[in-house]
Amino acid sequence: xxxxxxxLEMPEAVRDALSRLTGGLPGARWxxxxxxxxxxxxxxxxxxxxxxxxxxxxxxxxxxxxxxxxDGLGQFGKGEKSRVLWAGLRPEPALDHLQAKVESAxxxxxxxxxxxxxxxxxTLATLGRETPAARVGRLxxxxxxxxxxxxxxxxxxxxxxxxxxxxxxxxxxRGYPLGxxxxxxxxx
Ligand code: 3AM
Numbered sequence: 001x002x003x004x005x006x007x008l009e010m011p012e013a014v015r016d017a018l019s020r021l022t023g024g025l026p027g028a029r030w031x032x033x034x035x036x037x038x039x040x041x042x043x044x045x046x047x048x049x050x051x052x053x054x055x056x057x058x059x060x061x062x063x064x065x066x067x068x069x070x071d072g073l074g075q076f077g078k079g080e081k082s083r084v085l086w087a088g089l090r091p092e093p094a095l096d097h098l099q100a101k102v103e104s105a106x107x108x109x110x111x112x113x114x115x116x117x118x119x120x121x122x123t124l125a126t127l128g129r130e131t132p133a134a135r136v137g138r139l140x141x142x143x144x145x146x147x148x149x150x151x152x153x154x155x156x157x158x159x160x161x162x163x164x165x166x167x168x169x170x171x172x173x174r175g176y177p178l179g180x181x182x183x184x185x186x187x188x
Contacts, residue, residue: 001045001046001047002045002046002047002048002051002160003043003044003045003160003161003162003163004043004044004046004051004054004158004159004160004161004173005039005040005041005042005043005044005158005159005161006039006040006041006043006058006102006106006156006157006158006159007037007038007039007040007041007156007157007159008037008038008040008068008153008156008157009036009037009157009172010036010037010038010122010151011151013148013151014036014070014148014149014151015033015034015036016033017070017146017148018033018036018070018087018122018124018148019033021073021087021124021139021143021146022124022125024135024139025085025125025127025131025135025136025139026128026130026131026132026135027127027128027129027130027131028085028125028126028127028128028131029125029126029127029128029166029167030124030125031123031124031125031126031167035167035168035169035170036122036123036124037122037157037159037170038068038089038120038121038122040098040099040102040118040156041099041102041103041106041114042114043106043111050109050110050111053109053110054105054106054109054111054158055158055173055174056109057105057106057108057109058102058105058156058158058174058176059176060105061098061101061102061105061156061176062101063094063097063098063101063178064094064097064178064179064180065094065152065153065154065178065179065180066092066094066095066098066152066153066178067092067149067150067151067152067153068089068090068092068095068149068150068151068153069089069090069147069148069149069150069151070087070088070089070090070122070146070147070148070149071087071088071089071090071146071147072087072088072144072145072146072147073085073086073087073088073124073139073140073143073144073146074086074087074088074121074140075127075136075140083126083127084123084125084126084127085123085124085125085126085127085136085139085140086121086122086123086124087121087122087124087146087148088120088121089120089121089122090149090150095120095153096118098156098178099118099120102156126167153178154177154178154179155175155176155177155178156175156176156178157172157173157174157175157176158172158173158174158176159171159172159173160173
């Protein structure tokens, strides 16, 4: 079995900007900069045959390249229940278009349709029970105007997620190009 998700990578300049936000929250587990990503579709554990179907379906996705910019910070869960701190994205219809195409590809590959609404974000930290809500609020106020990019997005990635005691690590298995048609290979 292999644990998979589909996402976008962050360029180095954006990873650097995000990593400057880290620290100063007791009980927070910060995502290491090499693991920053935007999830388009969480897949979960599948066997090798299904992984191949997923790869083939993703290979058939045709969608334009686009530009993304990070804009602001937010959290999933409020107050003392706050669990995840994230950076948001400037709205980009081409991102939603790509996500919808990836979702249809996953259904074509045989996965159950995703029922949750797409909510694009880059996770910065998972917060512990002991992380004081007031400290999270202060950090979000301090960096409320956080922005990074814009940066070009010209491929999406199939990632393997390996669960570990210190959190998950992600390995890019394959990239799928965006933007127009692929050249026809010449006949031998
Ligand atoms: O992109 P983020 O960091 O928000 O939390 C996991 C991570 O989210 C999420 O998928 C992303 C890549 O691992 N994830 C993990 N298990 C999940 C599940 N069972 C899940 N998302 C939905 N359902």
